[in-house]
Amino acid sequence: MPELSTAELLAAAGNGDSAAWNELVERYSRLVWAVARGFSLSTADAADVSQTTWLRLVEHLGALREPEHLGGWLATTARHECLRVLRKGGREVLGVEADLDLESGEPTPETVVLHSERDRLLWLSLGEIPQRCQVLLRALATEPPPSYHDVSLSLGVPIGSIGPTRARCLDHLRKRLQGHENAGGPELDSPRGGG
Amino acid sequence: MAEPMFDPLAAELRNVIEQADPIPDSVLAAAKASFVWRTVDAELAELVTDSLLTASSIRSGSAARLLTFEGPGVEVEVEVADIGATRRLTGQLVPVAAATVVVRWSGGSVEAQADELGRFSVAEVPAGAVSLAITSTVDGAARSIVTSWVSI
Numbered sequence: 001m002p003e004l005s006t007a008e009l010l011a012a013a014g015n016g017d018s019a020a021w022n023e024l025v026e027r028y029s030r031l032v033w034a035v036a037r038g039f040s041l042s043t044a045d046a047a048d049v050s051q052t053t054w055l056r057l058v059e060h061l062g063a064l065r066e067p068e069h070l071g072g073w074l075a076t077t078a079r080h081e082c083l084r085v086l087r088k089g090g091r092e093v094l095g096v097e098a099d100l101d102l103e104s105g106e107p108t109p110e111t112v113v114l115h116s117e118r119d120r121l122l123w124l125s126l127g128e129i130p131q132r133c134q135v136l137l138r139a140l141a142t143e144p145p146p147s148y149h150d151v152s153l154s155l156g157v158p159i160g161s162i163g164p165t166r167a168r169c170l171d172h173l174r175k176r177l178q179g180h181e182n183a184g185g186p187e188l189d190s191p192r193g194g195g
Numbered sequence: 196m197a198e199p200m201f202d203p204l205a206a207e208l209r210n211v212i213e214q215a216d217p218i219p220d221s222v223l224a225a226a227k228a229s230f231v232w233r234t235v236d237a238e239l240a241e242l243v244t245d246s247l248l249t250a251s252s253i254r255s256g257s258a259a260r261l262l263t264f265e266g267p268g269v270e271v272e273v274e275v276a277d278i279g280a281t282r283r284l285t286g287q288l289v290p291v292a293a294a295t296v297v298v299r300w301s302g303g304s305v306e307a308q309a310d311e312l313g314r315f316s317v318a319e320v321p322a323g324a325v326s327l328a329i330t331s332t333v334d335g336a337a338r339s340i341v342t343s344w345v346s347i
Contacts, residue, residue, distance in 0.1 A: 013230070021230040029226050033218040047222045048346050051301065052324040054226040055344035058233050059326075081346060087247045088260075114215055122207060123215045141209040170202050177204075 007067035014062035025054065028071055030142040032078045035154055038135030039082040040127070045089075049081040071146050075139065075154025118181070125176035133169035140166060225301065232299070237328065237339035240266030245345070264327075264342040271327065271340070275347045282320045282347050286327070288313035294331035300324060322347060 004012070004020070006027070012020035032053050036046035056077050057070075064073055114120045126134060132155065139151050152159040246261040264271040270289040275282050288294060291313035297306045298317050301324060309315040309329075327342045 016233070016235075018230050022227050025223065025226045029223055030218050032226075033222065034212075037216055043219065047219070047225070048323055050218075050222050051225050051229065052344055052346040054229045055232060055324050055326070058229050059239055059341065059343060061233065084245065084247055084346065114211065119207075119211050119214070122211050126208065126211075137205075137208060138212060141205070141212050143209075143213075166205075167202075170204050173208065174204055 005068065006070045010061060010064065010067045010070060024057075024070070027144060028074050029054075031071055031139060031146050031150070031154070032074050034138035034142045035075050035078040035135055036082055038138040039079075039086065039131060040134065041082060041085060045085050049078055049085060052081050053078045069147075069149060069153065071150030072153030075146070075150060076156075079135075079154055079156070118177075121180040122173075122177055125173055125180060128176050129169060129172040132165075133172055136162070136165060137169050137173065229301070232326070232344075234328075234339075234341055237341040238266050240264035240269060240271055240329075240340050240342045242343040242345055260347070262345060266340050266342075269340055271329065271342055273327070273342075278318070280322060281318070282322060282325075283316065283318045284320055284325075284327075284347075285316045286314070288315075288329065288331070292331045292333065294329050297328040297330075299326050299328060320347070 004023070006024070009020045009024050009027075013024060029050065032050050033046065036049040041049060053074055057074065064070065066073070114123055126137070129137075136151070136155055139146060139154055146154075148159050148162050151162055155162075157165065241264060242262060243265045244261070244263040246258075260275040262273045262275065264273070268290075271286060272289070273284050273286045275284055284298060286296065286309070288309055291311070292309070293311045294309040294313070294315075295306060296309050296315045296317070297304050298320055300321055302321065305317055305320070307315050307317045309331075324344045324346050326344045327340075329340045329342075331338050331340075
């Protein structure tokens, strides 16, 4: 299949073309996953959010107002589903559109195979920066790279603030990483880091 | 244009995320498989309220979750109770009418009947994404509604 635009794929999927649907999933599933994991959801909860998000798209095929901005629609849907999951789990959320500047305090617990110590510390640090930063940096790190418009929708922040926010988030990350690296010493063997 | 200012840390981070937290194959496969739920001949009733998001933390113990779906000229109210790992759905159709209600989830479905007052109840629904497909007869014509998928 030649490279089709997202809008073309959506139209084809709306007409029952499952190959077009699969291509959409290939294009955007990593973004949806990044949003869910950016909210520090467990693998099971993130899988649930992903599934609900894609099922929502199935029912809205052909009804999207801006089909070319599918990534933003998916990320927004995923973000709302994440907030539901957090609510259900009793984790306090400051309101759907609120600034999620809470420390997650929960580095992802999954067993992770990272070869270098620096990679391990970087991964640890990612789980320690503000939640909003985790979502943003993860979303921006997905392949294929999402547009700023889509990222803007996925976080509910103005498009103009993404660049500066990204820079601040990377600074947060850098500081955490340096802190861990400077700390050195035996406590680095602890898989959970400092609480 | 997509990458405004090159920061080596961002590249490093991308690499680490790819190694440490790739999207699981099962998640990718489930997303592709969700296409089978495409319906062409039913009207959509969208989720318009969810007590989980509106009722601000009055969760003293086991208050049930209330979902409201609205479609063209119909409303479906569903109360979701957690019974261990499964859910019990108790619903009300407005306007009231007898109907066939099929609760669908990714691994299966179960059928129930709404009585002439539009009430229905379905137990043992697995947690996860579900949607209701509701078929009723209005003025001699069959009418099909599907609700938005929602994770319960």
